[in-house]
Amino acid sequence: MSERTLVLLKPDTVRRGLVGAVLGRFERKGLTIDALELRTLDGEMADRHYAEHVERDFYPPLRTFITSGPLVALVLSGDQAIEVVRTLIGVTDGRKAAPGTIRGDLSLSNRENLVHASDSPESAERELKLFFPDLG
Numbered sequence: 005m006s007e008r009t010l011v012l013l014k015p016d017t018v019r020r021g022l023v024g025a026v027l028g029r030f031e032r033k034g035l036t037i038d039a040l041e042l043r044t045l046d047g048e049m050a051d052r053h054y055a056e057h058v059e060r061d062f063y064p065p066l067r068t069f070i071t072s073g074p075l076v077a078l079v080l081s082g083d084q085a086i087e088v089v090r091t092l093i094g095v096t097d098g099r100k101a102a103p104g105t106i107r108g109d110l111s112l113s114n115r116e117n118l119v120h121a122s123d124s125p126e127s128a129e130r131e132l133k134l135f136f137p138d139l140g
């Protein structure tokens with residue numbers, strides 16, 4: 005069954021010139037890009053997106069990082085897209101992520117880990133509405 009998921013190519017992906025490389029992995033997997041936008045988040049949007057993390061110790065530097073420059077927000081769709089995308093990107097810490105995953109191949113950081121993707125149908129619904137409220 006086709007699903008949609010919200011993906012952010014974080015500011016490190018844009019700064020490092022890896023947008024094409026990361027998008028290409030999703031496209032080659034067979035996922036469809038339903039929407040895509042380059043934008044810079046302000047602090048309020050960061051707090052809304054990361055609402056479940058705002059009280060965590062790691063949040064202040066994460067907020068600084070995620071608002072530090074443009075990112076690419078996009079919607080991907082396909083069969084079991086939420087789980088498929090999470091598997092493609094690998095575990096949060098780029099130092100521990102498996103080779104072959106996006107983070108495992110391209111990130112050496114727990115914070116600057118290139119990509120965010122919705123982790124459940126509930127978070128996908130919330131995040132899709134937050135970033136792309138007009139998507140049908």
Ligand code: CMP
Nearest residue numbers: 057062066096114115116117119120121
């Ligand atoms: P993401 O998948 O976007 O979800 C929350 C983000 O917080 C995560 O990717 C990392 O960028 C960041 N993060 C999570 N845990 C830590 C941590 N222990 N230290 C620093 N950053 C973290």
